[in-house]
């Protein structure tokens with residue numbers, strides 16, 4: 001069963017899987033379209049819907065005045081309206097909702113809305129926002145020991161600046177929702193969201209009704225990557241509002257262009273670092289100021305900023321550290337969660353600092369990396385003591401398995417023989433903490449029904465978004481009860497079956513929901529054992545299990561079949577349903593002192609990247625990425641491997657080709673797939689090898705199978721430094737700019753910078 005395929009694969013291939021846009025529409029369904037801000041910052045002087053309303057088939061145009069509850073959708077900080085009131089803060093900010101009989105009619109009406117705005121200056125750059133003291137919240141600082149002492153102990157001190165750009169989520173399914181009014185003012189919202197409870201709670205606040213009147217149903221998402229952790233909510237709330245007001249079903253699926261314009265992305269970061277090393281290359285002190293471009297409202301920015309601090313030292317032990325993050329408020333769409341959640345932005349900077357030090361000292365980067373790899377019982381700057389550390393193991397296994405010494409020799413030879421092509425190499429270690437950094441979010445529930453024919457239905461708070469979490473849930477229940485997978489059904493994610501969910505995020509979905517499910521399975525088993533005892537001669541010390549549809553006693557198959565056991569239990573009026581709750585034990589964090597033990601465990605790994613740069617054209621190919629990854633004990637190799645490959649390629653895209661671009665007026669220029677390049681089959685590494693590190697696994701992970709969603713994205717950072725390495729081989733005068741993504745244009749400029 002550990003090779004069980006994603007249970008959606010056949011449906012996906014046949015086009016039968018149901019996404020929001022595929023739901024059979026109820027009679028009378030209306031279609032909604034957002035009218036949004038045409039400028040990035042300004043005062044709304046006048047808005048005139050008269051002409052738009054006169055279009056035949058336009059039912060209603062709603063704006064903030066129609067909201068019965070609060071016009072407020074902010075999660076962490078209440079600083080974001082559903083519809084703009086007097087002022088707009090970013091281009092694409094929703095102002096009104098057009099509801100019409102068809103989408104085509106709504107689009108026609110949208111062009112006829114007249115708006116009169118007084119334009120105000122737009123701030124788009126992080127630094128400008130910083131200089132104007134335009135912030136989302138107060139800065140956060142993590143410190144470990146005294147950096148001024150650390151710098152005194154250092155013989156080498158280097159400083160530098162870095163930039164990493166944003167990233168478009170580009171989920172295949174755009175933001176989508178469909179709300180059906182039920183009786184007594186109740187509503188059912190189908191939403192493409194990672195956070196069904198966020199949708200429910202926010203809709204309740206805006207519509208001024210209790211949460212129990214709102215049912216949120218999620219079948220599956222066509223991708224999310226963080227882009228639907230917070231930002232699926234407004235669209236769902238809008239259709240709910242329209243359905244409440246009109247008492248009609250209302251559907252809205254954003255067109256790609258609207259989705260790209262109106263939604264936030266990965267946060268761009270500017271950073272400045274200072275690193276100090278002693279003569280043995282040990283990092284004695286490391287300081288960073290991180291400037292996050294948060295956009296026009298908080299969204300998840302404060303939590304993302306926090307995770308940047310948690311991962312600022314990546315896989316290294318740093319003796320003294322001081323990091324500050326500023327969440328800078330700009331007139332861009334609020335930036336949001338994206339696979340890695342600020343971690344990649346933090347990790348890029350220390351890799352840059354190490355690369356800079358290596359260049360200045362004229363030694364290989366890996367010497368500095370290797371000298372500082374985290375060891376057992378080292379303290380992270382946030383106070384957690386590193387346990388079951390596997391980073392050195394993955395690092396050395398990469399070097400041996402993929403024969404780094406031989407590779408480096410071949411590379412030197414290649415570079416000496418070729419004038420117009422140069423190869424570059426890098427090692428990228430990753431250490432990623434698993435748990436929501438906000439401790440109260442780390443809990444989940446599962447509901448299991450064993451029907452009296454022996455088939456099982458499982459509900460959890462996990463949202464299937466292509467990561468195959470439902471397949472993992474199915475595997476847990478089927479394995480536990482020794483049943484064929486066809487006997488277990490994973491139900492939709494629905495707020496009436498599972499309440500108060502945390503979003504499916506933080507790589508923790510399978511751990512949290514899977515542990516709750518295991519608990520529910522165990523509780524049912526406890527009750528079933530009583531029935532077994534009446535049918536078979538067992539005693540209390542016997543080990544009862546299930547396998548191949550039969551009850552096992554002490555590992556031996558009995559004559560008692562699963563169906564017969566369930567039938568007997570039902571006749572004996574024993575409950576065959578269970579609802580269980582799991583909360584991650586041991587974790588805590590004290591924000592007053594910025595210390596604690598926030599993570600259940602860490603995931604480790606190392607990637608070896610080899611690239612070839614065409615030094616005439618500035619183009620490059622990724623020859624190979626060779627990885628040793630710490631899966632713990634993978635419960636499903638195929639699925640986990642898919643996450644490693646997908647994450648890697650997404651990380652490479654972020655680091656090399658995906659270039660978000662806004663003009664100075666805050667208009668998104670990279671607003672379509674012709675202007676925004678994502679990795680395709682031609683740009684992925686020619687070879688990807690992934691080897692699993694042999695470990696005992698950790699108990700905090702589900703079935704000892706470690707979280708795998710986000711960590712592999714950060715292997716992509718290695719590509720940036722491998723390309724730099726190749727540029728330097730061609731042009732020793734290259735100044736090693738840390739300005740991601742490393743597009744071919746930048747490569748070309750680097751190749752010929754002060755070239756002699």
Ligand code: LUZ
Nearest residue numbers: 303341435436437438505506
């Ligand atoms: N979402 C969140 C996340 O709310 N908290 C987190 O710590 C987190 N980490 C990664 C991805 N999403």
Ligand code: MOS
Nearest residue numbers: 226338339505506
């Ligand atoms: Mo997230 S960045 O939705 O795990």
